[in-house]
Amino acid sequence: ETGVTQSPTHLIKTRGQQVTLRCSSQSGHNTVSWYQQALGQGPQFIFQYYREEENGRGNFPPRFSGLQFPNYSSELNVNALELDDSALYLCASSYKDRGSSYNEQFFGPGTRLTVL
Amino acid sequence: GNSVTQMEGPVTLSEEAFLTINCTYTATGYPSLFWYVQYPGEGLQLLLKATKADDKGSNKGFEATYRKETTSFHLEKGSVQVSDSAVYFCALSVAGSARQLTFGSGTQLTVLP
DSSP states (O other), rough: OOOOOOOSSEEEEEETEEEEEEEOOTTTTOOEEEEETTTTTTEEEEEEEEETTTEEEOOOOEEEEEEEOTTTTTEEOOOOOOGGGGEEEEEEEEEEOTTTTOOOHHHHHHEEEEOO | EEEEEOOOOOEEEEEEOEEEEOEEEOOSSOOEEEEEETTTSEEEEEEEEOOOOOOEEEEEEEEOOOBTTTTTTOOOEOOGGGGGGGEEEEEOOOOSSSSSOOOOOOOOEEOOO
């Protein structure tokens, strides 16, 4: 069973540029969540995709957007990069079942984004 | 809103010492509670969980009990090892569409031989 994978591992961009981060979910999972982890902080929820639609969003501006594909992999896009966007971006996949009280999330290793 | 407060770090212990990392929470509804661990250069790994009041989660010698009356979920281990050195995050998830995780700020644990 393949776990959650993310690419690239590291990325350096300049202010104003755009970036796309990629995530492959664990086999059998249908939901992908993205989190931003600033240095020395806990992860913050950006949004979640379920069956190719956004299924919840945290307190992030519209320049953070995403996609989920039919194979349940996902992309996170960030436009007009700002210095404060420098962080570790974590993807987590899970199997969403409406009847369960929670769905365990499995995290990838993250993409380290540096904005100069 | 939902929030998690963890004890300030970093924490430095000698091998075989007793560990407690405090965690309290505020939540709307009845949350599920989690402890995640992050080793250097890696993503988050679920350490243990509890989904209802008085449940005790346990794994690899770590334990935490869901205390609704004190809104707490403190992490404990009776005898830490050098390999336990990592950052520990307390988190919660409430019922709802996304059931996203809300994390504390993390506690850095260093265990010295």
